[in-house]
Amino acid sequence: MTDTGRLTVIAGPMFSGKSEELMRRVRRATIAGIDVLVVSHSLDTRSDISTITSHTGVNIPAVPLGDAASLAEAARQKDYELIAIDEAQFFGPELVPVVEDLLIRGLDVIVEGLCVTFDGQPFEPLPSFMAVAEDVLRLTAxxxxxxxxxxxxxxxxxxxxxxxxxxxxxxxxxxxxxxxxxxxxxxxxxxxxxxxxxxxxxxxxx
Known part of the structure; x- marks a missing residue:
């Protein structure tokens, strides 16, 4: 029986260093020889769409996708061990069952994004992920x-x-x-x- 994966959540408001923390963890995993799929949302066009870029200008390569279904398909293209998802709020609540399936298949998942909207309300799907994750890092700006x-x-x-x-x-x-x-x-x-x-x-x- 395949062991289930581990869910890590990196959450906070804008300017709290979420992307930098995601990139740090991805780099460590890569050094350790772990096969990582880094995913961004195609809606985020602040920089090169094929990278994740922090507010400080640091970046790493990423695969831009438009919805949760596309993410699920991309994760099946190779025997990945870790899926890292940037700006998860853009994928909406539909991301929750996709991540649950990845975890059941034995993949580790890092979900990073905004847990609060600009009007101060919970921003799904981050609160749902935070409730069931093995590891939650809540950052402040x-x-x-x-x-x-x-x-x-x-x-x-x-x-x-x-x-x-x-x-x-x-x-x-x-x-x-x-x-x-x-x-x-x-x-x-x-x-x-x-x-x-x-x-x-x-x-x-x-």
């Missing part, structure tokens, strides 16, 4: 207002500069934006469109 641990990220007005001292006052309230769970290209961005926020300085906080 740095609030750009006060420097405290940031568990949220927030979308800014297109014309605003997130590095301004009054940036906390210029962030869009959640109801003024596209629904946070509707995945499209507007959810892709960096420091020009999103900022990290602690609970105190998140717009939705009292």
């Amino acid at each position: 740095v609030c750009t207002v006060c420097g405290k641990d940031a568990v949220f990220h927030q979308r800014l007005e297109q014309a605003e500069n997130p590095n301004r001292p009054d940036a906390a006052q210029t962030a869009q309230p959640p109801e003024a934006t596209l629904a946070a769970t509707e995945i499209d290209a507007s959810h892709i961005g960096g420091l020009d469109t999103y900022v990290a926020r602690c609970r105190q300085h998140f717009t939705g906080a009292e």
Whole structure:
């Protein structure tokens, strides 16, 4: 009987170092001789679509795929030992049964992505994965207002500069934006469109 695989989750808000941690683990696995399939979502076009690139510019090769079904098919093309999934939230809840099948087949899986939307709500499928994973790494960013641990990220007005001292006052309230769970290209961005926020300085906080 084949041993089941191990599920590792790397989760947090934007700018928390999730991609860097995923890449670190992939590099270690590669050095150890483990056959790894690294998957990104084709919606993420911030850099070369065939790489995973962190906000600091570090990158590794990846296979861009458009949905969970394509990921399942790619994982069957070779005898992989580890599947590493970047920006898992873009694959939606449909990713959960695909990962469960990979684990049952004996493959280890690393799932990395946002566990919170830009309006401060749980962002599936990360919460579901976090509930059943053998290993969960929950990262925080740095609030750009006060420097405290940031568990949220927030979308800014297109014309605003997130590095301004009054940036906390210029962030869009959640109801003024596209629904946070509707995945499209507007959810892709960096420091020009999103900022990290602690609970105190998140717009939705009292």
